[in-house]
Each structure stands twice: as C-alpha cells, then as structure tokens.
Amino acid sequence: xxxxxxxxxxxxxxxxxxxxxxxxxxxxxxxxxxxxxxxxxxxxxxxxxxxxxxxxxxxxxxxxxxxxxxxxxxxxxxxxxxxxxxxxxxxxxxxxxxxxxxxxxxxxxxxxxxxxxxxxxxxxxxxx
Numbered sequence: 263x264x265x266x267x268x269x270x271x272x273x274x275x276x277x278x279x280x281x282x283x284x285x286x287x288x289x290x291x292x293x294x295x296x297x298x299x300x301x302x303x304x305x306x307x308x309x310x311x312x313x314x315x316x317x318x319x320x321x322x323x324x325x326x327x328x329x330x331x332x333x334x335x336x337x338x339x340x341x342x343x344x345x346x347x348x349x350x351x352x353x354x355x356x357x358x359x360x361x362x363x364x365x366x367x368x369x370x371x372x373x374x375x376x377x378x379x380x381x382x383x384x385x386x387x388x389x390x
Contacts, residue, residue: 289326292325331346
C-alpha cells in the first residue's frame with residue numbers, strides 16, 4: 263500500500279477523528295456505565311441485556327473494533343485504509359438506520375442515516 267496523504271480532504275480526517283472519539287466514548291460508557299448509556303432502551307430490564315455475552319457485548323465489541331480500526335487508519339494516514347474505514351462505517355451506520363427504522367426508534371435511525379450519508383459522500387471524495 264502506498265501512503266497517499268494528500269488525497270484525503272481535511273474535513274474527512276476531522277470527521278473520522280470525531281467519530282473515533284464518539285465510538286470509543288460509547289464503548290467505554292457502555293462498559294462502565296451501561297445503565298447511563300442505555301437507560302432508555304426498552305430491553306434494558308430483560309434478563310441478560312447488560313451481559314457482556316449478550317446485546318451489550320455485541321454493541322461494545324463492534325464499537326471498540328470500529329474505533330481501533332479508525333484510529334489505525336488515521337495514524338497511518340493511508341487513503342486505502344481510510345476508504346476501508348468509511349466502508350465499515352457506511353455498513354454499520356446504514357444498518358443502524360435500517361434496524362432502528364424497523365424498531366421504531368426514529369432518533370437513532372435519523373442519526374444513522376445522516377452519518378451514513380456523510381460517509382457515502384466522504385467515500386466519493388477520497389482519492390486513491
């Protein structure tokens with residue numbers, strides 16, 4: 263892989279650093295204070311909902327993996343890696359949109375949709 267530092271617009275780098283911080287923060291908050299992060303989640307009282315082997319664990323794993331991959335691509339400043347991170351985010355935020363539309367959680371669906379749209383646009387602007 264070649265290092266193509268000039269092919270990634272600055273706004274995309276800033277956006278990915280912001281999403282890295284949000285994703286890492288959500289993971290840490292979910293691990294240390296799951297009730298504060300997911301307090302409005304309807305399934306919260308269900309047995310095992312806050313188990314690391316259940317939905318919470320899946321949420322934390324996905325977010326932590328996304329944060330690590332994002333940080334690695336940004337530190338390497340490699341356009342191919344950044345495009346892969348954007349693809350990862352397009353898929354995860356797009357699925358968040360669909361899943362939350364199905365669940366009737368419009369606030370999260372809108373957030374996922376907006377982020378997915380930004381990431382699709384960003385993907386088209388990265389040269390490399």
